[in-house]
Amino acid sequence: MKQLEKLIERIIYRVNINLREHGLFDVEPYILEIVPISQLVKFYAFYGISSHHPLYFHFSNSNLAGSYFLGKCTVDNSVLYKSDIRGDELKLKGDFFHFEGAEIALDHDEKISVSDSFLIKTLVHNYSHDPENLEEFIIKNTASTSYANIHGAPVEGCFLGPFSTIDLTTLHDCVIGRFAYVQVGEMIHQWVEPGSILIKKTDEFDFSYHFTENVLNQYIRFETGKRPQGIFMDFVENRKEDFQEVFNVVHRKPQKAVPSGASISQYSVFKGKSRISENVLIAQRSYLENALLGKGSNAQENCYIINSKLDGFNVTAHGAKIINANLGLRVFVGFNSFLHGKPGCLLDIGKGSIIMPHTIIDLKEPVSIPSDYIVWGYVTNQADLEQHSMPLEKFSAIDGKVNLGSMNFNGSGYAFVKAFRDRIEHILEANGAFFDGSKHRGHAQKGQNIAYNIIQPYPMGANKGIYPTIDIVL
Numbered sequence: 001m002k003q004l005e006k007l008i009e010r011i012i013y014r015v016n017i018n019l020r021e022h023g024l025f026d027v028e029p030y031i032l033e034i035v036p037i038s039q040l041v042k043f044y045a046f047y048g049i050s051s052h053h054p055l056y057f058h059f060s061n062s063n064l065a066g067s068y069f070l071g072k073c074t075v076d077n078s079v080l081y082k083s084d085i086r087g088d089e090l091k092l093k094g095d096f097f098h099f100e101g102a103e104i105a106l107d108h109d110e111k112i113s114v115s116d117s118f119l120i121k122t123l124v125h126n127y128s129h130d131p132e133n134l135e136e137f138i139i140k141n142t143a144s145t146s147y148a149n150i151h152g153a154p155v156e157g158c159f160l161g162p163f164s165t166i167d168l169t170t171l172h173d174c175v176i177g178r179f180a181y182v183q184v185g186e187m188i189h190q191w192v193e194p195g196s197i198l199i200k201k202t203d204e205f206d207f208s209y210h211f212t213e214n215v216l217n218q219y220i221r222f223e224t225g226k227r228p229q230g231i232f233m234d235f236v237e238n239r240k241e242d243f244q245e246v247f248n249v250v251h252r253k254p255q256k257a258v259p260s261g262a263s264i265s266q267y268s269v270f271k272g273k274s275r276i277s278e279n280v281l282i283a284q285r286s287y288l289e290n291a292l293l294g295k296g297s298n299a300q301e302n303c304y305i306i307n308s309k310l311d312g313f314n315v316t317a318h319g320a321k322i323i324n325a326n327l328g329l330r331v332f333v334g335f336n337s338f339l340h341g342k343p344g345c346l347l348d349i350g351k352g353s354i355i356m357p358h359t360i361i362d363l364k365e366p367v368s369i370p371s372d373y374i375v376w377g378y379v380t381n382q383a384d385l386e387q388h389s390m391p392l393e394k395f396s397a398i399d400g401k402v403n404l405g406s407m408n409f410n411g412s413g414y415a416f417v418k419a420f421r422d423r424i425e426h427i428l429e430a431n432g433a434f435f436d437g438s439k440h441r442g443h444a445q446k447g448q449n450i451a452y453n454i455i456q457p458y459p460m461g462a463n464k465g466i467y468p469t470i471d472i473v474l
Helices: 002-018 028-034 037-041 213-219 231-237 241-247 382-388 392-396 413-430 443-449
Strands: 045-049 056-060 068-070 073-076 079-081 084-086 096-099 102-105 111-115 118-120 123-125 136-140 149-151 165-167 169-172 181-183 185-188 196-201 205-210 269-271 287-293 304-310 321-323 325-327 338-340 347-349 360-362 367-369 373-375 389-391 399-404 407-412 451-455 470-473
Touching (some): 002 028, 002 079, 165 169, 169 181, 196 413, 205 413, 213 231, 241 269, 321 325, 338 347, 367 382, 389 392, 407 413
Parallel strands (some): 045 068, 068 084, 084 123, 123 149, 165 181, 181 196, 269 287, 287 304, 304 321, 321 338, 325 347, 338 360, 347 367
Antiparallel strands (some): 056 470, 096 102, 196 205, 205 407, 373 389, 399 407
16 A cells, blocks of 8 residues: 555655645644545546537546546546545536626636645535636635535635635645635635634625524534544434445446436435425435435535425535425525434424524524524524524615624625525525426436446555545546
8 A cells, every 4th residue: 555655655745845835734634534545446436428418537656536527527646435526517518608798708617626635525516616627627726625615715825724626726734624615706825713704795795693602513513533423423423335236237227206206316215205306406425214205406515414304495415414394395405404303302493594604503492493594603402593694685674784683794785695595596406406308407317327336446565545546538
């Protein structure tokens, strides 16, 4: 495994060099303690083939243990451990990118390019916003840790803590703390404190919220020399055995009959009395148990929906968890949110409500959220809603500064709410929620006939754990 050890040393050096302005920050004790090198030789990688996505993969001098690839992807001098590199929204040659009133044509198909990076159980989704790099979605000199999300966010020279999310933001030389969420367009040479929620659009709005250290430490703690700990890690670790059978085979029989226009990834867990309706998308690494999903709903990567009912056209974004809850029509649950009701202590969310990314609702008593509300922060009972929610109509009327508990907002509430609603509509459309049998085809329909193949590393010798250089081209 000498070559694999040298590769990891190379990545650590390159990430640390990029982060040198942040003092003596060293990524090594974080990433090596999460994934011992012995783990990196135990798993095959796999990729999806679909007539709906251009086929091109290039892998060189890398370890890809347990990772999944779809769409045009290149990986060089990197370690990817059980990560999903999802390129189903890559732009194609001849497409036009709309930016500030201009239309920019693509000269080549867009591809995801990962180099000199160590991604641990990280979701990469390419829905890109950067007008300066239309043909290449770059992840370079970066280390990310358990259940981080890189969504439409090119990154270079960064470290991402566990359960963090960077969303529609170009990042250069930044440290993003555990369970922090960043959507600010561009960020350079910044250190984002753990548990910070930052959403900003220049000259339109600025939203921020910060979890207290006491609350955050209950759910996710992360120290050098130790693996991540807390309620979030316990939750996923207690269910990881259910995924072992899923990833032990290349081809599995369908778990059950799938309704028209819907798809269930063979790399998802679907158990108990779970049922889905038309046009539902169940992505890989999602987990459903005794869950009912109405028409047009979706469960994206690393989502868990347990003992819950979603009425329809619901968006459950990457990493969100919904337990013992009833959600009305068109409820949006944001990235890595944790909605945890209990038997006899249920969570009800009315139609059209928006649960902000990285919201924690962990109930000590039954809670009912009215229709058309926006919710953020930390909620354990009905009284907490007064400091952590607002009717969308009232939020839309904000023009200027508002402070409510630990939430600070400045700008146009109307623009903020509209941006969320427009994005929710895009997600539903892209996922095929509105498919009528011929028009409005999306990921749910395009994913019905994906074929999977495995690739494996050298099994012994100095190259043990390194994957051979491979080009897979149509």
